Amino acid sequence: MVVSPERLAGAPHPLLEGLDAGRAAAPAAVVIFGASGDLTSRKLMPALQALMARQQLAPGTSIVGVGRSDLDHEDFRARMRRAVEQAGDVDERAWAELEGGFRYVSGGYDDGTTYKVLDEVVGDLDRERGTAGNRLHYLSTPPGVFADVVRRLGEVGLHRPALGGEFARVVIEKPFGRDLASAEALDAALHEVLDEDQLYRIDHYLGKETVQNVLALRFANSIFEPVWNRRYVDSVQITVAESEGVGHRAGFYEEAGALRDIVQNHLLQVLALTAMEPPVSMSPQGIRDEKVKALGAVDLLDAAEVSAEVVRARYRGGWVGGAEVPGYLDEDGVAPDSRTETYVAMRLRIDNWRWAGVPFYLRTGKRLPKRMTEVALQFSGVPHLPFAPTQAAELGPNALVLRIQPDEGITLRFGAKVPGQSFDVRSVSMDFSYGAAFLEEAPEAYERLLLDALHGDPTLFIRTDEVRQAWRIVQPLLDAWADDPAPPVDYDAGTWGPEEADRLLAADGRRWRRP
Numbered sequence: 001m002v003v004s005p006e007r008l009a010g011a012p013h014p015l016l017e018g019l020d021a022g023r024a025a026a027p028a029a030v031v032i033f034g035a036s037g038d039l040t041s042r043k044l045m046p047a048l049q050a051l052m053a054r055q056q057l058a059p060g061t062s063i064v065g066v067g068r069s070d071l072d073h074e075d076f077r078a079r080m081r082r083a084v085e086q087a088g089d090v091d092e093r094a095w096a097e098l099e100g101g102f103r104y105v106s107g108g109y110d111d112g113t114t115y116k117v118l119d120e121v122v123g124d125l126d127r128e129r130g131t132a133g134n135r136l137h138y139l140s141t142p143p144g145v146f147a148d149v150v151r152r153l154g155e156v157g158l159h160r161p162a163l164g165g166e167f168a169r170v171v172i173e174k175p176f177g178r179d180l181a182s183a184e185a186l187d188a189a190l191h192e193v194l195d196e197d198q199l200y201r202i203d204h205y206l207g208k209e210t211v212q213n214v215l216a217l218r219f220a221n222s223i224f225e226p227v228w229n230r231r232y233v234d235s236v237q238i239t240v241a242e243s244e245g246v247g248h249r250a251g252f253y254e255e256a257g258a259l260r261d262i263v264q265n266h267l268l269q270v271l272a273l274t275a276m277e278p279p280v281s282m283s284p285q286g287i288r289d290e291k292v293k294a295l296g297a298v299d300l301l302d303a304a305e306v307s308a309e310v311v312r313a314r315y316r317g318g319w320v321g322g323a324e325v326p327g328y329l330d331e332d333g334v335a336p337d338s339r340t341e342t343y344v345a346m347r348l349r350i351d352n353w354r355w356a357g358v359p360f361y362l363r364t365g366k367r368l369p370k371r372m373t374e375v376a377l378q379f380s381g382v383p384h385l386p387f388a389p390t391q392a393a394e395l396g397p398n399a400l401v402l403r404i405q406p407d408e409g410i411t412l413r414f415g416a417k418v419p420g421q422s423f424d425v426r427s428v429s430m431d432f433s434y435g436a437a438f439l440e441e442a443p444e445a446y447e448r449l450l451l452d453a454l455h456g457d458p459t460l461f462i463r464t465d466e467v468r469q470a471w472r473i474v475q476p477l478l479d480a481w482a483d484d485p486a487p488p489v490d491y492d493a494g495t496w497g498p499e500e501a502d503r504l505l506a507a508d509g510r511r512w513r514r515p
């Protein structure tokens with residue numbers, strides 16, 4: 001498509017037409033299942049109050065908690081107030097708007113009475129606070145009850161808007177299934193009650209500004225896309241590193257491990273955005289179609305390849321950020337004979353015209369030296385280097401690094417002449433930093449995603465075929481590891497992972513970046 005300069009200067013770029021987060025959402029009852037859990041207090045409630053503070057929620061928007069804890073409306077409101085206080089400042093004007101709209105329904109997720117009471121509570125809100133029959137259900141429960149909750153919502157009719165309202169949508173937290181078969185079964189169960197366009201499968205990485213900026217960088221500029229392919233890119237590294245350990249989440253993590261917790265979702269989503277073809281538009285379908293195609297082009301590993309192309313590891317005790325930390329096996333709630341991995345490194349190939357022959361190296365781990373997520377494109381060398389080896393001794397490959405977090409920005413590494421009489425060339429960096437370039441503050445990922453769900457914009461949520469493609473990539477690893485009695489290899493907490501991961505790249509004559 002040809003875009004005239006006038007168009008770029010004035011009306012929105014056609015590629016960006018789908019994005020509009022400036023409007024206020026329609027009033028709704030936001031029903032949070034798992035309301036007494038950590039996510040509600042740490043992320044959802046602070047995000048909702050921030051949206052109200054920016055007047056992006058309609059007055060009357062009400063928050064209904066559902067959970068097994070025995071709370072009443074007043075307890076829940078007080079708890080949500082504390083959550084907002086802990087997350088930062090309370091915006092008293094926003095709070096005053098929200099304050100009268102807190103309700104709590106206490107009960108089991110498999111108990112029909114819970115839903116009957118919920119139906120009455122939500123109906124009362126429609127009358128008392130003008131929530132207009134709109135419902136946004138947010139499933140932040142243990143994944144085992146997702147299908148049950150949705151079935152029960154269907155039984156009492158809460159899966160449809162009431163009173164001629166506009167919408168009833170369901171946001172589903174990860175993990176979406178444990179493997180390909182369970183994800184498909186979950187999908188089938190959800191689709192018995194809901195249409196696909198009511199389902200918002202969340203991956204909070206897609207709510208991060210810098211993850212969305214992968215699209216802006218690639219498709220709003222003419223200088224990057226021409227080199228974004230096998231002709232110029234030697235290899236791609238995607239890293240999601242965390243310095244934290246498993247903390248108090250061992251119960252969940254023992255079942256998940258790094259593969260299900262990070263690779264299947266966050267890492268593969270970032271991979272899809274990095275590798276996809278240009279979309280025709282920024283419409284939900286435009287973007288998600290291309291992501292599905294990119295994931296679909298990933299070469300699936302067979303059992304033998306899993307052992308050659310993938311490293312799974314687990315942290316031993318060590319030092320991170322100046323503090324001594326225990327090994328995974330010594331964390332509370334971890335089984336002594338656990339085989340759960342806290343680190344995965346892998347080499348993937350994408351079999352299409354753009355990427356054939358370009359290795360994608362992916363890694364993620366807990367208890368690495370620092371929290372850092374980045375995408376690094378390493379470019380091929382020049383065809384002929386007209387310098388003596390000594391002159392170019394400090395010249396590394398050209399690289400474009402998208403710093404997703406923290407210190408959000410972009411770095412371009414290239415060679416420059418070292419000042420002086422000799423002609424030495426050394427690698428230098430050109431940095432763009434979000435913090436320095438923009439006065440606007442980036443909204444938290446959950447703010448963006450909650451608002452999009454209320455607006456009915458599914459672009460940044462995972463479509464059913466994307467989930468399936470992601471599990472398809474991960475399934476051979478799950479199968480191979482299930483058959484392998486050996487525990488993961490060890491790495492010391494505070495290091496960048498095991499030697500085996502270094503050898504994976506060394507075999508290709510490459511090295512992991514050491515940020």
Ligand code: BG6
Nearest residue numbers: 174204242244261262266373405
């Ligand atoms: C979550 C995982 O999805 O993402 C956690 O369950 C992980 O284990 C977290 O710590 C990382 O998110 P972020 O936004 O801190 O990079």
